[in-house]
Amino acid sequence: MTKMKPGLTLLSVILLAGALSACGGNDGNEEKSSASPSQSETAEGTADAKEVTITLSTDNSQDAVNTANAYIAAFEKKYPNIKVELETRPGGTEGDNIVKTRLATGDMTDVFFYNSGSLMQALTPEKNMVDLTNEAFQQNVIDSFKSTVSYNGKVYGAPTASTMAGGWFYNKKVYADLGLQVPKTWAELIANSEKIKEAGMTPVIGSYKDTWTSQLVVLADYYNVQAQVPSFAEDFTAHKATNAGTPAMLRAFEKLQELHDKGLMNKDLLATTYDVGLKMLAEGKGVQYPMLSFATPAILQNYPDQIENLGFFAQPGDDASSNGLTVWMPGAAYIYKESKHVEEAKQFVAFVASVEGTEVASTVSKPTGPYLIKGASIPDDVPSLVKDMLPYFDNNQTAPALEFVSPVKGPSLEQITVEVGSGIKDAKKGAEAYDQDVEKQAKQLGLSGW
Template sequence: MEIKSIRFLSLLSCITLLIGLLAACGGPGSDSSGSGSGEVEAVTLTFLVDNTQDSVNTANAYIEAFQAKNPDIKIELETRPGGAEGDNIVKTRLATGDMTDVFYYNSGSLMQAISPEKNLLDLTNEPFQANVMDSFKPTVSYQGKVYGVPSSSTVAGGWFYNKKVYAELGLSIPKTWSELMANNEKIKAAGITPVIGTYKDTWTSQLVVLADFYNVQTETPNFAQDFTAHKAGYANTPAALRSFEKLQELHDKGFMNTDLVATNYDTGLKMLAEGKGAHYPMLSFATPAIAQNYPDAMDDIGFFAQPGEDAAQNGLTIWMPGAAYIYKESKHIEEAKKFLAFIASVEGTKVVSEVSEPTGPYLIKEAQIPEDVPALVKDMLPYFETGKTAPALEFVSPVKGPSLEQITVEVGAGIKTAAEGAAAYDKDVEKQAKQLGLEGW
């Protein structure tokens, strides 16, 4: 009996050892991926976006919804700073071959500055491009090829304002620059900061100049074309120089907070929401951040276009959204295309609408703005409905100098005059124009 038991145990040990050897060698019942379940190991995509709260929120919303539909694809999110620092990170990672599979970046002139033919995957003939409105495609195109899809809704450049401050002081929405300056005088007299400056985040210093382009184009319709051809510049075009003069005027009249160089974007939104600052020149993409951080103040915030000289010509400068691109050297091209197809879908816009208030119309066909958007978004709609909008200069000209935000900091802080700033910017754009091989430079 004992002998039989010993033989049985020996046989059982041999069988156990054999099964272990088969599993180790990838035999029947084994999982070569190491998961032990027989499932195929998921592909992991890397995805780089700027570190603003809204970009992170929308990116995570896309990721969560996409992964639910595609469990065999995982996406790891990475973030970078905004502004010039973020631009340098993108350019460095592309130059060193260290870019993520998919990344967000600007459309328009800045996209052309990252050598799209060398670094970005050509998406011209991808089926999902049929979902993208034709008005967007030129902003992500280079030499006839399309490289991206819109990553959010359209954006307006103008002035947020605190409605409570306006009501308390009996102010009306300005339709001309002189009316806006008169409002600022009354606000300053009331002991409230008329215009919020947040130059610690240097990119925010550009808004007064950039949001003025509707007025530049109205007064000088051929400016974008002549600027691109080096036939006109900011310093020698009165309507364009006026954009820098407006920024200087805000400084000279003491309308901005004295600590503007030490104040950042998040603090600026807080000042606006709390009524400590009456105006904030900014892109409407700040709307979701206000909604998320100061939901009780949303009904107190409005938006208007940067005024020009003629009330009858009052209109809005708009920004095309940034785009999602695929790094040309990605090792997961097909999976990255699936992700971009989701971003460029009506379903994708619905997903992001749940975590981020749209700041203007979407550029995906059949996508709709939710009816419950904040009142300040509705403030923009009349400009779209009447056709009084114009794309910002960077969407109608490939020329944009990399140092504009440093120059506008200097003008807004009183270090340079408007004329000096305009001349410096005209000089700044030369290098990029020559790199692009533009005629006339």
């Protein structure tokens, strides 16, 4: 995804091979004891320390800004000699380009929040980022996350938020009124959608005015792909497998085409925005919305009275016995290699990557999945739709989205999925177009086999 745009860059968690459910680790005291010497030496009480100002860049979504400001306020209170100035940038492809341009021109902030996974690898980490492999705070970070911010064996980032999942929001009230059950297979999802359509409501919300949202059906299907072809990510990266030539991967594009062919999405999907899509869902005018769970804070903020009417389920495959959830890793905090305040920047990143940091973040942004910091927990008052995801983690029924297990991520997927989802291209042609798109990216990365 490009995303996540709201990330999308979208913009994927993972289990995280099991990592997510492993959120029980060090307690707060253990986490604190892992602070680096520089942290301890500049802790509260060093009022006579020289004042330093560092800069931080994040995307301009309200949730991202709220979270960054919460980190800054708590950090500056704890370390009064370090001030943090916040800069914002657009989300999506425009924001990606700004980050790349600023790195190329030597004008990046000291710390920047950005995607993990394939998009991070495209930033030439060895040239542009400080190596954080041996920092003490990495002891608090769950290992499955580290692989998503690593390059050539070195770790360059720390998680800035909770995990996310790709799946389907649904209106529980409408489901109950129509006597529907959460689907465990794609055929059941289509059957539910047909009943919703007969009842006069939009079964599946399409918000293709914001093109990044068109990718979810394809990307959220990756749990089903890896369940059938465990080696797909490795083979795809080595150019031994393709989207169009792998039936399990092609099936993801076919699902998107089927939603269009059966008339299950709103007719004005090309003019409908993400914000309107959330409104349709909350009001029950649209009943199911393929989306990242990161949309939860926006729903909670704008439709607090409807939040408990909404639920979340994994995108079904064709076999109920292997139903599972595709997960997105959160973005990460990175330090610009040419920063003149690397030590202070490390202190800030260490704070973000602590139990205290997750507690600060959760006061302004409810987590959309488990945190990746040992000892961190999800507040009891998170919406029930977030709790809908926990059984998948508890039962080890999760898999990372493809962009977190392969560096190959084409920039044009969102345009291709708009075409498939609106009937301009069929599934096979869409998958073939994406194979051509990723080839350009793979060659730019210099991957073997391309």
